[in-house]
Amino acid sequence: xxxxxxxxxxxxxxxxxxxxxxxxxxxxxxxxxxxxxxxxxxxxxxxxxxxxxxxxxxxxxxxxxxxxxxxxxxxxxxxxxxxxxxxxxxxxxxxxxxxxxxxxxxxxx
Numbered sequence: 595x596x597x598x599x600x601x602x603x604x605x606x607x608x609x610x611x612x613x614x615x616x617x618x619x620x621x622x623x624x625x626x627x628x629x630x631x632x633x634x635x636x637x638x639x640x641x642x643x644x645x646x647x648x649x650x651x652x653x654x655x656x657x658x659x660x661x662x663x664x665x666x667x668x669x670x671x672x673x674x675x676x677x678x679x680x681x682x683x684x685x686x687x688x689x690x691x692x693x694x695x696x697x698x699x700x701x702x703x
Contacts, residue, residue: 595633595684597668600693609692616688624672629683633670664693 599605624630639658646653658665667689674680677697684695 595670595672595680595687596666596696596698597670597687597689598664598693598696599667599689600664603692605692613688620687623686624670624683627683629672629674629679631671631673633668635668636666638667639665666696667693 621630621633642656642658644653644655644657646655670687672680672683674683680697684690684697687695689695
């Protein structure tokens with residue numbers, strides 16, 4: 595679950611004053627339910643380091659890749675019974691009001 599706050603959606607002083615408590619309440623509920631395994635806040639995109647290889651050379655670049663999308667500001671590793679439960683859990687996350695939550699399954703080979 596990637597947590598993505600959209601800077602174009604108003605996020606005023608009242609929101610800033612309550613969001614920390616709201617997120618902690620969500621974390622507590624989901625950990626008690628046993629669906630949240632791990633999570634944390636991510637550094638801003640400008641602190642990213644990109645690594646790629648081309649023709650055997652390692653290329654290292656600072657900063658996030660340019661994208662029109664909303665960058666992730668946090669993540670949570672969930673273990674839900676199915677997609678419906680993951681959607682229900684994600685919809686309760688406080689940041690869902692100020693951006694989006696991207697659900698991405700882990701491929702189990």
